Amino acid sequence: VKQHRRGSYGFFSPEISDQLMAQRALADDIRRGLAAGEFFVEYQPRFDTRERTIRSVEALVRWSHPQRGRISPAEFIPVAERCGLIGALGGWVLRTACAAAAAWPGIGVSVNVSPIQFRDDGLLGVVAEALAAAGLAPERLEIEITEGVLLEDAERARRLLDGLKGLGVRLAMDDFGTGYSSLIYLHNFPFDVIKIDRQFVADIEHRQSGRAVVQAILSLGRALGLSVTAEGVETIGQLAALTIDQCSEVQGFLLAKPMPGGHIAALLAQAGAA
Ligand code: C2E
Ligand code: CA
Ligand code: CA
Ligand code: CA
Numbered sequence: 001v002k003q004h005r006r007g008s009y010g011f012f013s014p015e016i017s018d019q020l021m022a023q024r025a026l027a028d029d030i031r032r033g034l035a036a037g038e039f040f041v042e043y044q045p046r047f048d049t050r051e052r053t054i055r056s057v058e059a060l061v062r063w064s065h066p067q068r069g070r071i072s073p074a075e076f077i078p079v080a081e082r083c084g085l086i087g088a089l090g091g092w093v094l095r096t097a098c099a100a101a102a103a104w105p106g107i108g109v110s111v112n113v114s115p116i117q118f119r120d121d122g123l124l125g126v127v128a129e130a131l132a133a134a135g136l137a138p139e140r141l142e143i144e145i146t147e148g149v150l151l152e153d154a155e156r157a158r159r160l161l162d163g164l165k166g167l168g169v170r171l172a173m174d175d176f177g178t179g180y181s182s183l184i185y186l187h188n189f190p191f192d193v194i195k196i197d198r199q200f201v202a203d204i205e206h207r208q209s210g211r212a213v214v215q216a217i218l219s220l221g222r223a224l225g226l227s228v229t230a231e232g233v234e235t236i237g238q239l240a241a242l243t244i245d246q247c248s249e250v251q252g253f254l255l256a257k258p259m260p261g262g263h264i265a266a267l268l269a270q271a272g273a274a
Pocket of ligand 4 (some may be wrong): 175
C-alpha cells in the first residue's frame with residue numbers, strides 16, 4: 001500500500017494507511033494482552049463532600065504492556081472501540097470491578113461503559129451476570145455513560161437504560177457539559193448522577209465565569225433530584241468552592257488518585273477503625 005503516492009486515487013494516503021496499520025497492530029496487541037492478563041483495574045475514590053467519607057470508587061482500566069510499560073486508556077480504549085474489542089475488554093472490567101466491590105463493606109463502584117457497548121443488546125445480560133457472579137447488590141453498581149450513547153439511537157438507548165434501571169443499578173452521565181445536548185437528555189433519561197467534567201472544575205479558578213457555570217449545573221442537579229459529582233478536583237480552592245456550593249460528591253487527585261483494589265480495602269479499614 002505504501003507505494004501509492006499522494007495524488008493517486010482510490011487508496012488512502014500513505015499517512016492514513018500507516019495509521020491504520022498502527023491501529024491494527026495495537027488491536028492485535030490488545031487481544032494478546034487480554035489473553036496474557038496484562039490488564040488490571042485501578043479504583044479512584046469518590047468522596048461525600050461534607051462528610052469526607054468514601055461513598056464509592058470509579059473503576060479505571062489499566063494496561064501494563066511488557067515492552068511499552070503503562071499505556072493510557074485514552075490511547076487504547078478508542079482502538080478497542082474501533083476494532084471490536086471493547087465488548088470483551090469492557091465486560092472483563094465490569095466483572096472485575098463487581099467482584100472487587102463485593103469484598104468491600106458497603107461502598108459502591110462505578111464502571112465506564114463505552115457507547116459501542118450500548119450498540120449490543122447483550123449488555124443487559126453482561127451486567128446481570130457480573131452482578132450475580134460477584135453477589136453484588138445492584139444498587140452498589142453505577143454505570144457511567146457519556147451522552148454520545150444517547151445521540152446515536154435514542155430509542156435503543158432508552159430501552160437499555162430502562163433495562164439497567166430495571167436491574168436496579170444506578171446511572172451516571174459522565175463528562176457532563178462537554179457534548180452537544182446534555183440538557184435535553186438529562187431529564188428524558190433515568191439518570192441518578194451527573195458527573196461534572198474536570199474542564200469545568202478547572203475553570204472555577206481559571207476563569208471569572210467558571211464558578212457560575214458550575215453553580216448552574218449544581219442547581220440543575222438539585223432541581224432534577226440528581227446527585228452531582230465534581231471530577232478532577234486538584235486544588236483546595238476548587239474543593240472549598242464546591243463545598244460551599246453544595247456539590248454532593250468530589251473526586252480528584254487532591255483527595256485520592258486511582259489505586260489498586262488492595263489499597264481501597266486498606267483505606268476503608270483505616271476509616272472504619274478511626
Ligand atoms: P473518565 O471516565 O472521565 O475518567 C476520569 C479520568 O480522569 C481518569 O483518567 C482519571 O485518572 C483522571 N483523573 C481523576 N482525577 C483527576 C485529577 O484530579 N486531575 C486530572 N488531570 N485527571 C484526573 P484515565 O484513567 O486515564 O482514563 C481516561 C479515560 O479513559 C476515562 O475518562 C474514560 O473515558 C476512559 N476509560 C478508563 N477506563 C475505562 C473503562 O474501563 N472502560 C471505558 N469504556 N472507558 C474507560
Ligand atoms: Ca468516568
Ligand atoms: Ca469523566
Ligand atoms: Ca472522559
